Amino acid sequence: xxxxxxxxxxxxxVTGKKLTVTCSQNMNHEYMSWYRQDPGLGLRQIYYSxxxxxxxxxDVPEGYKVSRKEKRNFPLxxxxxxxxxxxxxxxxxxxxxxxxxxxxxxxxxLSIL
Amino acid sequence: xxxxxxxxxxxxxxxxxxxxxxCTYTATGYPSLFWYVQYPGEGLQLLxxxxxxxxxxxxxxxxxxYRKETTSFHLEKGSVQVSDSAVYFCxxxxxxxxxxxNLIFGKGTKLSVKP
Numbered sequence: 001x002x003x004x005x006x007x008x009x010x011x012x013x014v015t016g017k018k019l020t021v022t023c024s025q026n027m028n029h030e031y032m033s034w035y036r037q038d039p040g041l042g043l044r045q046i047y048y049s050x051x052x053x054x055x056x057x058x059d060v061p062e063g064y065k066v067s068r069k070e071k072r073n074f075p076l077x078x079x080x081x082x083x084x085x086x087x088x089x090x091x092x093x094x095x096x097x098x099x100x101x102x103x104x105x106x107x108x109x110l111s112i113l
Numbered sequence: 114x115x116x117x118x119x120x121x122x123x124x125x126x127x128x129x130x131x132x133x134x135x136c137t138y139t140a141t142g143y144p145s146l147f148w149y150v151q152y153p154g155e156g157l158q159l160l161x162x163x164x165x166x167x168x169x170x171x172x173x174x175x176x177x178x179y180r181k182e183t184t185s186f187h188l189e190k191g192s193v194q195v196s197d198s199a200v201y202f203c204x205x206x207x208x209x210x211x212x213x214x215n216l217i218f219g220k221g222t223k224l225s226v227k228p
Contacts, residue, residue: 004156031214033215033216035218040220041220042202042218042219042220042221043157043202043216043218043221044218045215045216048215058215090156090157092156092157096214097214097215098206098214098215099214100145100147100159100162100206101158101159101162102157102159102216104156104157104158105156106154106155106156107154107155107156
């Protein structure tokens with residue numbers, strides 16, 4: 001089954017404790033992206049990757065890092081999380097940038113205390 | 114910059130009512146337009162799309178027409194069901210610049226349909 005898998009689905013943690021949210025897709029997609037969803041703000045893009053070892057900033061990249069060492073994986077790293085990063089995060093992928101639909105994971109709800 | 118504006122929610126309707134969710138956009142050039150739907154506890158799914166002016170996207174009884182003259186892409190359904198309860202996002206893809214092809218989303222409209 002074609003899917004985008006995110007882990008964990010839920011996480012409560014404390015300020016400053018490094019965390020990684022994993023994202024994996026099994027569709028051999030070149031393009032992957034991270035979004036955060038906040039009430040009243042919709043979805044905003046954090047980072048995206050057009051292929052292995054190619055990543056670029058989206059609209060709200062501050063406080064986040066990503067890597068793309070393999071085609072299927074695109075982890076989101078919060079080196080020193082802060083409460084303003086409490087949000088619902090989505091990973092998405094498509095064969096190439098601009099292709100539709102983008103396939104979304106089920107989301108990761110992060111709470112930073 | 115490019116942007117999408119959609120009507121504030123939440124929208125509450127009775128089953129079989131007519132639905133309209135307004136969406137307007139600002140973009141340079143000719144973007145492609147989309148409606149995505151997010152059911153509770155799930156990720157977003159593409160509902161329908163239109164890639165050029167006057168195109169009509171349709172799926173599952175939903176329709177939207179790309180209106181270049183009014184820069185709009187309103188979502189409509191003639192008779193909603195309880196199972197349509199979800200959050201609906203209007204979106205466009207940029208077609209210029211370094212981030213060409215990336216999606217820009219509206220803020221979302223939550224729809225609740227009562228039996």
